[in-house]
Amino acid sequence: MTFSIVAKCADTGQFGLAISSSSPAVAARCAFAKAGVGAVATQNITNPALGPMVLEYLESGFSASDAVATSIADETFPNYRQLLVIDKNGNTCIHSGEMSLGIWTAIQGLCCAAGGNLLADVGVPQAMVEGFENTEGALGDRLIAAMQSGLNAGGEAGPLHSAGLLIVDTHGWPYAELRCDWTEDCPILMIAQAWKVYKPQANDYVTRALNPTDAPSYGVPGDE
Numbered sequence: 001m002t003f004s005i006v007a008k009c010a011d012t013g014q015f016g017l018a019i020s021s022s023s024p025a026v027a028a029r030c031a032f033a034k035a036g037v038g039a040v041a042t043q044n045i046t047n048p049a050l051g052p053m054v055l056e057y058l059e060s061g062f063s064a065s066d067a068v069a070t071s072i073a074d075e076t077f078p079n080y081r082q083l084l085v086i087d088k089n090g091n092t093c094i095h096s097g098e099m100s101l102g103i104w105t106a107i108q109g110l111c112c113a114a115g116g117n118l119l120a121d122v123g124v125p126q127a128m129v130e131g132f133e134n135t136e137g138a139l140g141d142r143l144i145a146a147m148q149s150g151l152n153a154g155g156e157a158g159p160l161h162s163a164g165l166l167i168v169d170t171h172g173w174p175y176a177e178l179r180c181d182w183t184e185d186c187p188i189l190m191i192a193q194a195w196k197v198y199k200p201q202a203n204d205y206v207t208r209a210l211n212p213t214d215a216p217s218y219g220v221p222g223d224e
Contacts, residue, residue: 001101002026003116003156004041005128006047006086009139010111015039015086016167016174018143018150020160020188022118025181027164034059035168037088044082044117046098047075054085066092082106084113103158109133114146120154127153139167140176140199144192151188163187165195173209176202 004019017031017039023189032051033039038058042050050071057067059110064087072095073079079097084106086092092113094106104134105122109129125170133151135142143165151160162181169175178194207216 001118001121001156002030002043002187003032003114003124003128003147003150003160004043004084004148005112005114005132005143005147006039006041006084006092007132007139008086008090008142009142010038010090011143012139012169014139014167014169015043015144016139016165016176017084018147018163018191019043020147020155020156020163020191022158022161024162025179026162027166027179028181031166033166033168035170035172038064041052041087041115041165042081043130044097044104044156045077045080047077047081050075050081050083054083056124056155058085058087063071063087063089064091069096070095081113082117084115086111086113091168100102107109112146114150116150116156118157120157124150124155130200132215138199140165140195143167144188144195147188148192151186163191165191169206171206171209175206 006017016098018021029216045102064085100117102118104117107125114125114128128146128150132146135145164179167176180190
């Protein structure tokens with residue numbers, strides 16, 4: 001019921017992922033990332049505990065493949081889980097259990113991996129990787145392009161209702177965390193619109209956290 005991409009920006013070192021599903025609030029259960037460590041999408045019949053677990057293994061020095069193997073070995077129902085992982089070196093690993101739903105597949109690219117289940121077409125993940133690799137600019141731009149490419153290739157077999165974009169940079173909080181938890185319209189379009197608004201302000205929000213005296217105007221009534 002989901003398709004997603006995990007990625008690392010080779011220029012900035014940022015990690016991020018984008019995800020969409022017919023289920024509500026997909027990013028709340030399936031999207032995990034930590035600055036300097038990596039990113040994880042845990043989907044299909046989701047076990048959200050796998051996200052933090054894989055990140056802990058990555059932070060302790062495991063590669064993406066070792067973190068996935070160890071986490072799946074500890075998982076009671078591995079055949080129902082689908083995992084996409086990228087580590088600090090840009091290496092990726094994918095696990096898709098044999099009980100993944102409908103048409104399912106996943107593809108590894110350059111500093112990225114895309115995959116899904118209940119897909120409308122087996123070529124969706126490949127289109128996502130190509131969309132990511134063929135787009136220049138900020139990581140958020142490239143992740144959005146990947147999701148739009150996946151959607152254009154057919155996306156999920158059913159209607160999409162939720163989506164999310166998560167990016168981490170160098171701090172313990174997200175650089176960007178944009179979500180559409182439910183809509184009857186296109187959640188990927190809504191996330192793209194939100195990113196267009198948020199992107200020019202993203203660095204300002206970091207400045208406000210680290211040193212409010214250097215922060216630009218908030219642009220609200222009473223702010224001088």
